Amino acid sequence: MPPLPLHPEQPAVADPLFLYGQRFDSRLMLGTARYPSPATLREAVLSARPAMLTASLRRQSASAEAANGSQDNTFWALLQELGVPVLPNTAGCHSAQEALATSHMAREVFNTDWIKLELIGDDYTLQPDTLNLVGVADRLIRDGFKVLPYCTDDLVLCQRLVDVGCQAVMPWAAPIGTGKGPINPHALQTLRERLDVPLIVDAGLGRPSHACTVLEWGFDAVLLNTAVALSPQPVQMAQAFAHAVQAGRQAYLAGVMQEQASAQPSTPVLGTPFWHHA
Template identity: 65%
Template sequence: MFTQRNWQLFDQNLSSRLLIGSALYPSPDVMHDAIKASGAEVVTLSLRRQNPAQGDGQAFWQLIRQLNLQLLPNTAGCHSVREVLTLARMSRELFDTDWLKLELIGDDYNLQPDPLGLVEAARHLIDEGFKVLPYCTDDLVLCQRLVDVGCEVLMPWAAPIGTGKGILNPYALQTLRERLPDTPLIVDAGLGRPSHACQVMEMGYDGVLLNSAIAQSQDPVIMARAFADATRAGRQAYLSGIMPEKELASPSTPTLGTPFWHQESDHAPT
């Protein structure tokens, strides 16, 4: 029987491969219960939404602290490298962590990251000691450039944020996995169903980061459990070795040589 294997993400030894967001829930209590139900050990949060130093949203902040999880502040809403650096430094001081989900938006229509600014921002942040998890597209060259400047983890999208479309380009994601075998890859954005998460994990990805698909479902707590189960199932399928596809049919129950097989005679009575 397969068990969930621990994995290393920077300085943390994690058992869950599901990372979860803290935005868009109908209430702080639902957020708390859904995160608990997910089994996630890393939770994202935004300084633009929550500023504990100013006492904004104390109920939200207290619930996050009670979860006792690894915080992953993000730079959501930033459109320039300067904005990213400013927000990142504030987040490190306020949330007391050097982990950072790097977001630098280049297009407001589909929230696609700015590839040039993303690499520049990642280089500056790594020089300042941040543990950077960049939200990026599935472009191989961009991902290679991010690794070149020191990113130890990448978070490519499956589809634009909040669309729930699932994997739009399986070839691109599979190529990333094959060309960057030693880099932890976490799919962030575009997953709408538990089956999408399972599919990603079956491809050999190290984890998934989810928010909208859980928070905006009719029952976030149940959906969080569903995504947790799907993530585990996909990982176990990958580890066990998935059956290769074939062009021709192949019987699962051989007939030749079995005790009940006989060749019908031409002279058998009709």
Template identity: 70%
Template sequence: MNADQNDCLELYGHQFPSRLLLGTSRYPSPAVLESCIQESKPAMVTASLRRQGANPEQISSGFWEILKKLNVPILPNTAGCHRPEEVIQVAHMAREVFETDWIKLELIGDDYTLQPDTLHLVATAERLIKDGFKVLPYCTDDLILCQGLVDVGCQAIMPWAAPIGTGKGPINPYALKLLRERISVPMIIDAGLGLPSHATMVLEWGYDGVLLNTAVALAHNPIKMANAFAGAVKAGREAFLAGAMLEHEQAQASTPNLGIPFWHQS
């Protein structure tokens, strides 16, 4: 199956032609950000809204113009929020400003690792869902936490591969593979990816997409890196659909012995 033509990312009943989501901070310039979006053609781009901002023009005129020009779907996030009340307030502001019910839920519990507040994340997600939001929660790879998010109505979740901005790639493959086996809703790896090969890897495991920011924005050539990640995501998905061969402990000859002259078999 060709993933480009016949296989879309589906979230909350909406289909997206790409399995790559792109963050929009820390780029060298608005022009580079624009080129990265054009090159990678992401399903959505993230946008954070501080409580100080009351309208799009206060966010960044250049950034806002890029989004309008490219007509790419926006995924507002609640970056920087440490309390559930902050999350709810910022989410409602973002819905008014960006005119969308989509929200990436970030509730930070630790400033050093930027790990989500696992104690309050589920209840906060439930409140947002009851308020009519399509919630994509940023979470850890904890199975019980992720199942709790699904149980309160999250139709997709976004576990990390590693702490935000580290670029380490999947640091706990066992947990991520187990999570993919046990959780049935779409899952997008968010945070910690540094290389296109990391994106290919998690898509090969059956993850439905990736969200990137630092890996592209801080590359020496962000535009080339955006293109590389777009290709890596497609390759990983097609490999998953193709079905990988089983691993073997011993060598397996790719050429059968049948028909080989007897002196080559000694």
């Protein structure tokens, strides 16, 4: 079955996103977990038109059998039908060796060199293992992967990931699934000022306004899952995030006004006649 037409009425956007030299006409990426049904996921994707869809190898562990016809795999068939580029992730990996092995298996299963590198260091906060993340990213890049590493907003960590060859990094706004939005604006804005690679905010966004805000700051894209999948209306929420991302990017390109310490008149008063009543 040919892929579904996600952009039937729209030409390619004038401000595309480039990652590892590949063009994407959206700055929104969506996860595929926890939707109430495959049909809802399908409609959300068609509504939001994301650049990529993340998928866990663990969820697709049966894809080999499905390909041989021994097991029905509706989810895998849906991903193929939608025709949106798949970004496999290493969700749930707690060791360097586990992340490396999962990445190589994902390349075979999904037939792609793209990988979202997740290496969890703490089960409670799901914070990345910042001590081992750079080494794993380095190894995967040398193995030919296009690595998008999920990381914290630590400047030194992100710089080291760039140093070993990551052409984009994915700092969190807040811990996964919290929906708190950017809890450390200063750190995120410092990353944008200091790093000259695409920055994708991954994890912790709960509202479309959160996505709009980080795009206004100059971030290049966002990746989210829970805020859409667990919404009472996932399809409408996916579309809301898509609009918010576009609005934030347009505001950044246009130039957001600087805050002022005191009120400033929006209508000039110089030369305006004043009427006096007797």
